[in-house]
Amino acid sequence: MSEPILSVSGVEKTFILHLREGARLPVVSGAGFELFSGECVALGGPSGAGKSSLLKMVYGNYRVDAGHIRVRDGDEVVDVATTPPRRLMRLRETTMGYVSQFLRVIPRVGALDVAAEPLTGDGVPREEALARAGALLARLNLPERLWGLPPATFSGGEQQRVNIARGLIAHRPLLLMDEPTASLDAANRQVVIGLIEEKKRAGVAILGIFHDAEVREAVCDRVIDVTEFAKAA
Numbered sequence: 001m002s003e004p005i006l007s008v009s010g011v012e013k014t015f016i017l018h019l020r021e022g023a024r025l026p027v028v029s030g031a032g033f034e035l036f037s038g039e040c041v042a043l044g045g046p047s048g049a050g051k052s053s054l055l056k057m058v059y060g061n062y063r064v065d066a067g068h069i070r071v072r073d074g075d076e077v078v079d080v081a082t083t084p085p086r087r088l089m090r091l092r093e094t095t096m097g098y099v100s101q102f103l104r105v106i107p108r109v110g111a112l113d114v115a116a117e118p119l120t121g122d123g124v125p126r127e128e129a130l131a132r133a134g135a136l137l138a139r140l141n142l143p144e145r146l147w148g149l150p151p152a153t154f155s156g157g158e159q160q161r162v163n164i165a166r167g168l169i170a171h172r173p174l175l176l177m178d179e180p181t182a183s184l185d186a187a188n189r190q191v192v193i194g195l196i197e198e199k200k201r202a203g204v205a206i207l208g209i210f211h212d213a214e215v216r217e218a219v220c221d222r223v224i225d226v227t228e229f230a231k232a233a
Ligand SMILES: Nc1ncnc2c1ncn2[C@@H]1O[C@H](COP(=O)(O)OP(=O)(O)OP(=O)(O)O)[C@@H](O)[C@H]1O
Pocket: 015, 025, 027, 045, 046, 047, 048, 049, 050, 051, 052, 053, 054
């Protein structure tokens, strides 16, 4: 068996609500699972179970109280739970991508450039990066008249497609996806299913939240039930 690209073990998290006199809100305890190259795994469980929190801990946006989140980065293994911020930033640049539900728009930058940026960041020549971004936006049915405009005024579904293009354009061996199809119509959901399948074939490991049953059943190899990690109050 090959080494996992992601190995989560003994992860604990309790939110402390400082505005509520330090009230404690336990979320997960003893969370553990592994993710291997080429598989897509969904975090499942009811609303409030802790799916988003767990995904944000893996990405390093939420601190963990205990446990390890080990990500293979070439020949090294980086523990997101303890690594310094600079190393975490480098891990995100090379290995761990994130497709959030909402686009954080970059002011005054057009959609084509927003989508191409991860490639130019990787050192791909600008012309090639823009061509690849255009191909991806076209595949996602984003009208060409919008490509030069900043996405701030786009519809929810248009913004989400720019976001997906930006999140998928560059190769990252581990991809985290938070409801990537939430605002999309049926035709564009199919496009995203195809893009995820291509990533899997390229050996990318995907961990995501997929509320849409059609998408989940099409792309996910298994579901991790987050209620197994529910923390008793
Ligand atoms: N930053 C935060 N501060 C305080 N509590 C939080 C924070 N983020 C999440 N929580 C709480 O943690 C619990 C788990 O939330 P989380 O968003 O992880 O659930 P979820 O399974 O993703 O839910 P949904 O399917 O509704 O998105 C909830 O009770 C939520 O209120």
